[in-house]
Amino acid sequence: MILNKDFILTDIENVNELIxxxxxxxxxxxxxxDVKFLYLETSNIDDNTVMYYMFRNIIIPQFKDFFENRQLRIDLTVMENIKVGKEGNKTHGHHHPExxxxRTFPEIYRVLEGKVCFILQKNELDKVEDIMIVELQKDEWIMIPPNYGHVMINLNEDRSVxxxxxxxxxIPIYEIYKTLKGAAVYLTDDGLISNNNxxxxxxxxxxxxxxxxxNLYDSLRREEIFIKSLNRPYLIKDYSVYFEEIKEKKFQLLS
Structure with missing residues (x-):
């Protein structure tokens, strides 16, 4: 794949390297x-099938020192279009430490290609006090609030990036998702199904x-508050301002 300075992807079929x-x-x-235990249903998918690719610590040359000095990094994730039973391909899911x-570390995402569903959950071990379902289209952004774990699901009929x-x-914390076999809910073709764990x-x-x-470059130059908050989450008092509830769209949990 080739990612230009405006964050536009080309040659997306070549996922074995990123330029x-x-x-x-x-x-x-x-x-x-690595992830088959996270799904509701079993599948005959080969164990060695690549579900997603993770490119770590992508460097913007003019901001190399900025990212190093402020202990920030940029990653890129490519999710294949694979169905596992009635679920779309999804990431393992993880939490962040305090x-x-x-307050745990927040995180910023942008969808470069495709359509992605984020399942955000606020939980203490197996006790869940809040679940947020957020769908993002290409070029949309999301700020993952402190104290929420998150999973990404590919809703696209092709790869999502x-x-x-x-x-x-x-280091991300994977244990809860591993121990409890995924997120608190499964997003399936039939609707949401609760994870009984x-x-x-x-x-x-x-x-x-x-x-x-x-404009990401301008935001980095100005070092806007949402950039600073990635290591200092209390700089933003209320992260709920970054979300609007869609009240007309409700989920019915299926047993």
């Missing part, structure tokens, strides 16, 4: 055997993201 600003990146690959007492900006100070004290709600970065 950005004359630098070449090779992916980490997540195989089906950046400050009471996301770019994320995140602190480099921590969790105890839900909420009804999932559908939101649209109103968070947007008009």
């Amino acid at each position: 950005f600003e004359d630098n070449k990146y090779l992916p980490n690959k997540r195989l089906f055997k 950046a400050a007492p009471g 996301t770019l994320n900006i995140v602190s480099s100070r921590f 969790y105890k839900l004290a909420c009804i999932p709600k559908f939101y649209r993201s109103v968070f947007k970065i008009e």
